[in-house]
Amino acid sequence: MNITPENLKIYEDLALTCAKQGNFEEAAAYIQQVHTLRGWHQSKEKGYQFTADWFSWHIPNWERLLKGFVGYPGLNALEVGSFEGMSTCYLLDHILTSQTASITCVDIFENMLVEHSFDFNISQTGSQNKVNKIVGQSKKILRMLPLESYDLIYIDGSHIATDVLRDAVLCWDLLKVGGILIFDDYEYETPIEKPSDAIDVFLEIFSSHTEILEKGWQVFLSKKSFIKGG
Template structure:
């Protein structure tokens, strides 16, 4: 489960994902090959992480990934040698061989997530879109209700410090406010939590 997600015919200009493969392999080992899994990825870029999830975890029948991205990059990407004019095209070519197992939603996560049915649909949410603190916090809060009880939320870039507004404080705020709703699984460069079942009076939603 430690392949680096590159097959012939795929094209990637950056590799921000490979350093996370060792811990994600351990974290997600129990999900590998389970049929009918549903993952949500916020921030897919050229699809390197998407392809790894598909090749290494979502190998069971009927398992899918939903990808949300503006395909416009982020402020910190200026100066990188990336094919911005056709970023979505690059992503789509890289995931083409997985067919209908990949659902692509182009748009800002704050808008897209608000438009998604508020039901516990996903086994994993991977938060790696905008790195602005307010956006990271919003991505976590808006996608939490979409995560199944027992599902895993992974935040990338907890220790990233290239800009003043950065994911770390947003992830700390999320962890503090939702403290009684998850079990902490991992906290290094990435942070991973498992959603707990909540007890509560009938008729109320504790998500």
């Protein structure tokens, strides 16, 4: 089959079907094709092994909204929820391209296989020296990280609203003024998980200090100012 944009949906469906059947090697190969079609050629070249892709359909927004960060010396990123490292690898390949850029990845890695995949994929990037992996619950780890020191924070951990709200408030204090905070799964909803309940409350309370850059399945905010009183 030719790799054309029209075939994107077919490759995505094939990857899903293979993963459901436990055929992870084939799923990974289809996901590499999907990434190639979306302009992420390093995914195939470096042989990343992903079994699920919740990320790559957002690449156009990440390209557009993070272009000012590309190659920026000393760029410091934080990710809550890394899974197999797809968003981390994308950031390393496309945004954190300066030798002095870095990313801290926080995940509970409940499943050892997922953690092995993360380690494998990060080693394939060739930029593993830029990655600081911290295993643990975000509510504990985020409290240990330095305040106002990250340029970019991606929140994609727990989807339970109370957890999302806590992650948002803790991450806000870790973000530099001028930094960008991204929430995933704004429109995701199950009977027990509804990130938008938390994100809406956060946006309302922090509205005078944030600029909304994009609001869809993912929400991109820029931090305009500190809040008086802390």
